[in-house]
Amino acid sequence: MEKVVAHTDDLAPGEMMEAEFDGRPVVICRASDGEFHAFTNICPHQGAPLSKGKLCGAPEATDQIGTYNYKNEGNILRCPWHGREFNIKDHGRMLANERQKLREYKLSVEELSVADGNIIMYK
């Protein structure tokens, strides 16, 4: 199954949008490097719509107590409710518990001249 879910012009780096694929809500994210990623739009915790949250950065884990190294601007998806952090550049892995990930979907960006820029989800 394939479906055009967005166009590259729809999202600047650090932005995200909701879409629908195969009858399910998905969130399309554009990372700081311009790459696109797609995940379930339902937080695995309590079902919040992730697209209503924020793509931001986060202080990375450190051994230096009292030190905040804010990294990954535009690549951390924070849930709109409880604020859980998911790294969209690491398959939606949760920062606080790396055993948990968001369900990730496959994407491709068409580069044919006729449909240049279409973002296609497929499975």
Added chain:
Amino acid sequence: MSLIDTDIHERVSYEQLLPYLEQPWRRYITDCHWMQEKHMPYTQPAVAGVNRADAQVPDGRPAGSDLGFMQEQLLDSHGHEHGILTGALDPSPSSMHGWYEMATALASAYNDWQIEHWLEKDSRLYGSVHIAAQDPAAAVQEIERVGDHPKMVQILLPIDDILWGDPFYHPIYEAAEKHQLMIGMHHNEPPLYYGKWPKYFIEWHTLIPTSHMNQVTNMIFSGVFEKFPNLKLMMIEGGFTYVPFLMRKMDQQYTDLRHEVPWVKQMPSDTIRNHLCFTTQPLEELKKWEFMQIIEQMGSDQIISFSTDYPHWDYDNPERALPPRLDEDLKKKLFSENARQFYPKLR
């Protein structure tokens, strides 16, 4: 399944209170820019501060400030039978460390605003009587004024740095009994760490239940429930997983130290089962067997009641927050029947 949501936070702006305030109180807001005192050194570090990021009203007003949007996002979408409004603790008249006259005026204005704009606009919503409890005589006057409203179900007492079991506050409980009102306690800004603030919000938020434990312990050993046998207390937004510990600890202490509090005649765990109820949010992620173990240790499945805490960031989703595959009869109690039994005006 029917849902009675025991903690919903509606929000007022100070400007909305102006029509309900006499002078000179009104001018302290318009001319002198009165604001609720705040103490916490940190903000709530969720995506949108204290609120769910998707709960801001589409026109930009703060979460919880618009009935229509609340109806759409919460009451209609989850099929609420009833919702209990608990305010947004701003203003929180009973939290003010002075100027109790202003606090009293704010409480009255808030009650009038709440009745007109929420309770009388949606049949599902029930409310809390706001008072300035630091002045019990004035608080009783306010309870007398609005306590018989058919949709006022409880008197709201914030948890800050006052322990409410002291006999000084008992006139409030006498008035509560008279008007079939329960007491609802909800934390505002309890400092938690030996009267100071912990270094991080995560510490403060983890230990909020300890401030609830302070109040439960104080109310019971102060003999409030022996003195007011019809009084009931809803502990709001502290969760319930601490209750089995507190029951056993208090029973043990009472067994050894009863002589210090001879006005206490019931075993504390019995008082908890007979007089208290606990809202579920914020729920830890419990497996079914863990959840059932806590209920078993409490010795009752009738003293917890579901709450969403809408529109706050640590909201609990009625469809997702409880462990899956709970018994249908138990779910019915948690989602509605326990609250209905607790609040006489809901029956």
